[in-house]
Amino acid sequence: DAKTTQPTSMDCAEGRAANLPCNHSTISGNEYVYWYRQIHSQGPQYIIHGLKNNETNEMASLIITEDRKSSTLILPHATLRDTAVYYCIVRAGGQLTFGSGTQLTVLP
Amino acid sequence: GAVVSQHPSRVICKSGTSVKIECRSLDFQATTMFWYRQFPKQSLMLMATSNEGSKATYEQGVEKDKFLINHASLTLSTLTVTSAHPEDSSFYICSATPPTDPNTGELFFGEGSRLTVL
Numbered sequence: 255d256a257k258t259t260q261p262t263s264m265d266c267a268e269g270r271a272a273n274l275p276c277n278h279s280t281i282s283g284n285e286y287v288y289w290y291r292q293i294h295s296q297g298p299q300y301i302i303h304g305l306k307n308n309e310t311n312e313m314a315s316l317i318i319t320e321d322r323k324s325s326t327l328i329l330p331h332a333t334l335r336d337t338a339v340y341y342c343i344v345r346a347g348g349q350l351t352f353g354s355g356t357q358l359t360v361l362p
Numbered sequence: 363g364a365v366v367s368q369h370p371s372r373v374i375c376k377s378g379t380s381v382k383i384e385c386r387s388l389d390f391q392a393t394t395m396f397w398y399r400q401f402p403k404q405s406l407m408l409m410a411t412s413n414e415g416s417k418a419t420y421e422q423g424v425e426k427d428k429f430l431i432n433h434a435s436l437t438l439s440t441l442t443v444t445s446a447h448p449e450d451s452s453f454y455i456c457s458a459t460p461p462t463d464p465n466t467g468e469l470f471f472g473e474g475s476r477l478t479v480l
Contacts, residue, residue: 297471
């Protein structure tokens with residue numbers, strides 16, 4: 255699976271949009287972009303995934319650049335419960351390979 | 363949505379004993395499950411891929427005789443940490459994906475099992 259690069263940490267004010275970037279410049283054509291998050295001492299929670307088109311669900315939006323070399327996860331109205339480590343992963347099948355992720359802290 | 367459950371969520375054992383962790387897919391059948399390990403302040407590291415009815419595939423550096431994996435049914439995989447030592451203390455997490463879309467579908471994770479070896 256391709257390697258991803260994410261900032262180590264980010265802060266966001268409660269109620270504001272949180273925009274989490276991810277670089278995956280070596281992504282191949284059949285690899286999807288997945289986002290998971292992990293709240294302390296829990297298993298990872300699926301957020302969203304996509305291939306080429308932008309995606310939106312009840313949790314977040316995923317914006318993938320046209321060249322697919324980077325993406326942004328958007329939490330439209332961050333709450334304190336969104337404080338977690340967010341992992342961006344590219345995957346063609348099988349297991350997920352986790353990088354270091356971004357520690358998002360939502361501030362009151 | 364699909365649910366993966368682990369048991370126990372926490373276990374404390376003495377050095378030298380063996381500990382078994384169960385991973386169950388509650389509403390789907392999983393021919394493949396994955397076991398991860400996570401040390402404090404680190405990311406998840408894949409340990410092994412558990413295949414129903416056949417031997418598990420271990421990642422480089424993971425001792426197969428130390429971490430025994432059994433996937434005897436389509437809804438249950440077990441990880442046994444044999445002769446546990448304090449350095450085996452970690453957060454163990456399993457995952458599985460429904461067979462309808464094994465390559466691109468959502469991978470569901472269990473709640474994790476925290477092992478502390480005294």
